[in-house]
Amino acid sequence: MHNLLLPILILVVAPALYLGARLALFRRRWARRLGMTGLLGLIIWSAPAQGFDFVVLKRLDFLLAGALALLMLMRHWRIGWVLDRQRYRAWLGALAALALVVYLNFFSFHGARTFVHLHDLANYYLGSKYYAELGYTDLYTAMLRAEAEVYDNHFKALVARDLRTYDQVDIRMLLRESGPVKAEFTPQRWVEFKLDVAYFREALGDQYGAVLLDHGFNPTPVWVLFGGSLSRLVPAGSGRGILLLTLVDPLLLAGMLTAVFWAFGIEATWLVIAHFCLIFGATFGWTGGSLLRYLWLFSLVVAVCCLRRQRYLAAGALLALSSLLRVFPLLFVLPIGLKALAAGRRRRTAPRRYRHFFAALLVTAALLFALTRTLPRGWNHWAEFQNKLSVHAETISPNIVGLTQILAFRPDDGLVTNEEFRDLKLRRRNIYYAQLVLVFTAALLLVGLMSRWQSGLGAATLALPLLFVGLNLASYYYVFLILLVLFWRQRPRQLAWIFGLEAGSYALLLFEDREALLYIYRSILVLYLLLALHLEPAKAELLGIAARLRSSKQTPGHEPAAG
Secondary structure (H helix, E strand, O other): OOHHHHHHHEEEHHHHHHHHHOOOOOOOHHHHHHHHHHHHHHHHHHHOOOOOOOHHHHHHHHHHHHHHHHHHHHOOOHHHHHHHHHHHHHHHHHHHHHHHHHHHOOOOOOOEEEEHHHHHHHHHHHHHOOOOOOOOHHHHHHHHHHHHHHOOOEEEEEEEEEEEEEEEEHHHHHHHHHHHHHHOOOHHHHHHHHHHHHHHHHHHHHHHHOOOOOOOOOOHHHHHHHHHHHOOOOOOOOOHHHHHOOOOHHHHHHHHHHHHHHHHHHEEEHHHHHHHOOOOOOOHHHHOOOOOOOOOHHHHHHHHHHHHHOOOHHHHHHHHHHHHHHOOOOHHHHHHHHHHHHHHHHHOOOOHHHHHHHHHHHHHHHHHHHHHHOOOOOOOOHHHHHHHHHHHHHHOOEEEHHHHHHOOOOOOOOOOOOHHHHHHHHHHHHHHHHHHHHHHHHHHHHHHHHHOOOOOOHHHHHHHHHHHHOOEHHHHHHHHHHHHHHOOOOOHHHHHHHHHHHHHHHHHOOOOOOHHHHHHHHHHHHHHHHHHHHHHHHHHHHHHHHHHHHHHHHHOOOOOHHH
């Protein structure tokens, strides 16, 4: 790839920064801002209009994550200039800005200045807009029927996923079953659906067939309340309306960062921006430019910010929203509940702040759950969602992060038969159930012990080990690791480990191109990070319990008083 970026960085940007520092040109704040803005603009201008390919972006992510880890180590080692708060903030802000530029592919987004993630949006926009007719299982069947009618049986793919079983099947099987699916639509709604399908087929071109091999639409009915309300505002086939939908997520992320600044200050905000943009397997290419992919994260992070600022009612309501949008954030409530129970035992009554927190959580959850009754099939939507979730959980996908990914790993034997694949799923399920009984239970006990002395934020971060050992989530959900950055924001050694995790993941990518194996490595590195952050506190807690038990056994009994 031929472009001016590397020569610009080496021949212009680096010397300009060096000379500016040596000649004290950046002493004034306005001069620093003007210089950094000009240099950043030069970098963006020199980037290719089509954006960079995956390999180049990951190399840049590696360099930035490594630079941030090194910056934190230098601060931990108390190297002189890094201890200057103004200089440290300036470097932190500059690295965060560069990480954001790389995250957005130098504002080329998905390539060729394409912001909309058409593949992901096809599932979320069509799935939510026509949820009343399609539910969770009929999206691809309806898309094939619409394609047959609009394009006179000329298809972009001959194989699609049956969303009832997740098996890949010949499209003729789904087309034979498409009559009852179409019958769920009114004539007008079917015309609109065909216009929307035609838009995505034309916009995606040869990539349209890959959509039909994805896993469909799988958010909760509560998400449907929000996503469906927005998607139904867009006229059928409107590219401009679809683009406007994708701007909601950037607004949510901006609101999240504003809350971080409100609760934690500017340094924490720079750290969160940098880390969010560098998290392996969660870059813009995965979920950027889609619809409400970050509403759950916005709710979770703002809830944590509210905990920090003692706004327990708001924190409880927001955590309820996050949990009902994606289910797994419910585990963030668990350590807070264990902390509240411990405080209640010591004081013989739960502190008022926790009563407010859980009252808001329960009331909000009840209201949101009740609102789903307004969906066309009422409470049946939750049963349909549970069925969808059970099928989705059995999927063996390469981009999963979790303990099961490590324990169930087998060397790649190439293609397998359907029977061998079923055996793999059964083996993975058995490992997962054993893991829940043995590992998750032990982790839960430790979290209960450790949460007693933590702040609200500290207790919330203890959910991360529970998520790792108790669930198997797609890599892009691991953006919740930014909570670790918030918790350890004033501990440079721990921050070095956190950014080192990302640098290590990208370093492995330089030598390994098998996706499944990369996420095994990623899971191992996340495990190492969690052990590094929590092993010493867990050990101290267990030793303290052992010491108290020994002390209670060795304390002599009181002699009875003389009569």
